[in-house]
Amino acid sequence: MDLELISIALCPFVQSSEVVLRLKDIAYRLTIIDITNPPPWFEDVSPLGRVPILRIDDQHIVFESAVINEYLNDIASDSLLPEEPLQRARHRAMIAYGAAVLADLSGAVTATDESEFDDAAYDLDEKFDYLEDKKSDAVFFDGPEPGLVDACFAPLFARLDILKPARQLLDPGDHPKLDAWSSAVLRLGAVKQAIDSEFTALYRKSTKQRDGWLGRQL
Ligand SMILES: N[C@@H](CCC(=O)N[C@@H](CS)C(=O)NCC(=O)O)C(=O)O
Structure with a gap:
């Protein structure tokens, strides 16, 4: 699975996703954009015009850091959330x-x-x-x-x-x-x-x- 995390420098929400990726030992690529002058494709992948965006296998998009983090938690073993x-x-x-x-x-x-x-x-x-x-x-x-x-x-x-x-x-x-x-x-x-x-x-x-x-x- 190819995971690309789309980011801007200094975003705390992106950093939380990066911490989850590292805690779960999941490989990923980081793409840093300039939010004041975003690349043309950004509008298509970010419905709210914000980062982080997780692009999966170059075709699926997940947005909102809390949702991204739960998705990352779900795709690898050893859950970072309690069961109850x-x-x-x-x-x-x-x-x-x-x-x-x-x-x-x-x-x-x-x-x-x-x-x-x-x-x-x-x-x-x-x-x-x-x-x-x-x-x-x-x-x-x-x-x-x-x-x-x-x-x-x-x-x-x-x-x-x-x-x-x-x-x-x-x-x-x-x-x-x-x-x-x-x-x-x-x-x-x-x-x-x-x-x-x-x-x-x-x-x-x-x-x-x-x-x-x-x-x-x-
Ligand atoms: N609730 C969102 C907040 C994301 C957010 O605010 N991202 C900021 C950067 S830290 C952003 O993309 N801002 C761009 C803008 O508002 O133009 C999440 O958790 O993903």
Whole structure:
């Protein structure tokens, strides 16, 4: 099976799919496009004009990262989701929550002044309170091995880590379970491969170039 993941640089949703591909040891090709000047074929493969897109054997298309990740989970052994329906639903809900946390982080990064930044950081902190409350004592989100939820949170944790010199948005004192979870996720080989030092440099540079309040502190 030929799997092509269509991406843009710095997309956290693409990175979550790459983490799943690496956790499941599935071979794939990465095609990076310029979303501001997409190739003519992009319109045909991306109904929402967004990445990630998974192209299978050059003929089938799957879009939306959560759907792509479940598909990848389904085609290889050792499921990254629990079996029990309510637990599965809980994990899927947490994946949707992770996307909302990423949106808050984006608000913090794009805030132009300190007061706008503080509002975004407050929203983020409230999300962290919820996660701290829901997090089990397990190493990963819900057990000793990483799952789909961990893959979806990896891009968030990586960004928070890169932004630390500017602001420690995830305070280990307030959110110890979340902090330990983030460290465990960032130590994973699959995460280090999918979110590498090249990304760190690029994300740092793009945050500084945005000239938002946070970028100016980096
Ligand atoms: N819900 C979507 C979100 C994907 C998304 O927002 N992708 C961004 C890049 S990170 C994108 O393609 N943006 C292009 C645009 O909005 O023009 C998913 O999980 O796949």
